[in-house]
Amino acid sequence: MKKGVLLVNLGSPDAPTKKAVKPYLDEFLMDERVIDLPAALRAFLVRGIILNVRPKRSAKAYAKIWWEEGSPLIVISERFQKKVQEQTELPAALGMRYGSMSIHKALAELDAKGVDEVLLVPLYPHYAMSSYETVVVKALEEQQKHFKHMKMDTLGAFYRSADYIKVLGDSIKAQLKDYEYDHLLFSYHGIPERHIRKSDPTKFHCKIDGQCCSINSVAHHTCYRHQCFVTTEAVRSYLGLDAEKVSSSFQSRLAGDQWLRPYTDYEFERFAKEGKKRLAVITPAFVADCLETLEEIAMEGEEEFLEAGGSTFKHIACLNDDENWVALMSSWIHHWEESGHLPV
Numbered sequence: 001m002k003k004g005v006l007l008v009n010l011g012s013p014d015a016p017t018k019k020a021v022k023p024y025l026d027e028f029l030m031d032e033r034v035i036d037l038p039a040a041l042r043a044f045l046v047r048g049i050i051l052n053v054r055p056k057r058s059a060k061a062y063a064k065i066w067w068e069e070g071s072p073l074i075v076i077s078e079r080f081q082k083k084v085q086e087q088t089e090l091p092a093a094l095g096m097r098y099g100s101m102s103i104h105k106a107l108a109e110l111d112a113k114g115v116d117e118v119l120l121v122p123l124y125p126h127y128a129m130s131s132y133e134t135v136v137v138k139a140l141e142e143q144q145k146h147f148k149h150m151k152m153d154t155l156g157a158f159y160r161s162a163d164y165i166k167v168l169g170d171s172i173k174a175q176l177k178d179y180e181y182d183h184l185l186f187s188y189h190g191i192p193e194r195h196i197r198k199s200d201p202t203k204f205h206c207k208i209d210g211q212c213c214s215i216n217s218v219a220h221h222t223c224y225r226h227q228c229f230v231t232t233e234a235v236r237s238y239l240g241l242d243a244e245k246v247s248s249s250f251q252s253r254l255a256g257d258q259w260l261r262p263y264t265d266y267e268f269e270r271f272a273k274e275g276k277k278r279l280a281v282i283t284p285a286f287v288a289d290c291l292e293t294l295e296e297i298a299m300e301g302e303e304e305f306l307e308a309g310g311s312t313f314k315h316i317a318c319l320n321d322d323e324n325w326v327a328l329m330s331s332w333i334h335h336w337e338e339s340g341h342l343p344v
Helices: 018-029 039-065 072-086 103-112 129-146 162-175 193-198 218-222 224-239 264-273 296-307 323-339
Strands: 003-011 092-098 117-122 151-154 183-189 246-251 278-282 312-316
Touching: 003 072, 003 103, 003 129, 003 323, 018 039, 018 092, 039 296, 072 092, 072 323, 092 103, 092 129, 103 129, 117 129, 117 323, 129 151, 129 193, 162 224, 162 312, 162 323, 183 224, 183 264, 193 224, 218 224, 224 246, 246 264, 246 296, 264 296, 278 296, 296 312
Parallel strands: 003 092, 003 117, 117 151, 183 246, 183 278, 278 312
Antiparallel strands: none
């Protein structure tokens, strides 16, 4: 069998315009693992309400971060894919869960090269039904419908891999080299609390009560909240940071629902009022900088923190196409190529 690799990230509209953003948001928000409501209610909410107001606002946000080469997420992911390809002999294709750069096109690219055994790599460190899980489900759906001759293995969530923590920690350390901070915030993308409970295979462990994440359970294999806290603590421990100067929060949420807390924007205000004037923020739910990191944190977040009384704000870039991150991914691929076993 000829092996190949499919790297998958979130996706992006083709342009920072209302016309381009609307179909992208429609595909994204109509995903039952993103907005997990009954189909009719989801359609009413998304197509009857959200898509009438949000595309224009989102287009303006995308325009603020758009690069000359295109969407930052796409450009960075392409750079990463190219560098990984240079370090492995296996064909490596790049697809996106949403948008025109589809998983189907990426699988077709591998198929044209004679690949019939694929390593699927969801580019998400943590398991969540609205990120990691939806990539896996979509990829398997495409494989079953159009590429039945292909065998597919899936790289697991790598949030606690010692090698990944080292790469992430070293990247953070390098970017903080000349910055004296009062606090380092790990801001993860938020999800509704009900997603945590839905992903709990025991149906009773995940109470989100401040204790369940520290009690060993099989539920942790699919618990995004637990995995985020594990990443923060692993990096803190690896770098030897003062526990009082490090914490986690969750950004991005829709109104009218209970999402994971503490909320990042609330933490910005709290830190400033408590006298933590020099803040550094890392967004480790993402491996590539995107709208949620470049606009929501690096722009809007800094403005919120300074308006609340903070003095300096440092946004720490994602791993992007960092050479150590590329080398780590390439080593995982090589391990799978040589042994047939998943490294994570």
